[in-house]
Amino acid sequence: MTKSYNLKNNVIEEYLKENCGKNLSLKTIYRDLKLKRRKAIWLLNQSNNIKKVQAQQVGCGKYHIHVYTYVE
Numbered sequence: 001m002t003k004s005y006n007l008k009n010n011v012i013e014e015y016l017k018e019n020c021g022k023n024l025s026l027k028t029i030y031r032d033l034k035l036k037r038r039k040a041i042w043l044l045n046q047s048n049n050i051k052k053v054q055a056q057q058v059g060c061g062k063y064h065i066h067v068y069t070y071v072e
Contacts, residue, residue: 012029012050016069020070023053051071
């Protein structure tokens with residue numbers, strides 16, 4: 001049984017909309033939604049309402065991290 005993902009019905013976008021105002025990591029997102037990591041990254045990049053959070057906003061000194069938030 002395969003799941004089809006529709007860009008009009010992006011499950012990650014709906015999940016982040018429910019958790020509006022939170023900065024959620026990629027691992028938290030794909031674990032809670034039971035998705036594969038690669039599929040989650042693809043869905044995150046396809047949405048215009050999902051923004052990548054800057055590392056300094058969450059207290060990290062790295063240049064690139066996988067933390068996302070919902071923006072309308």
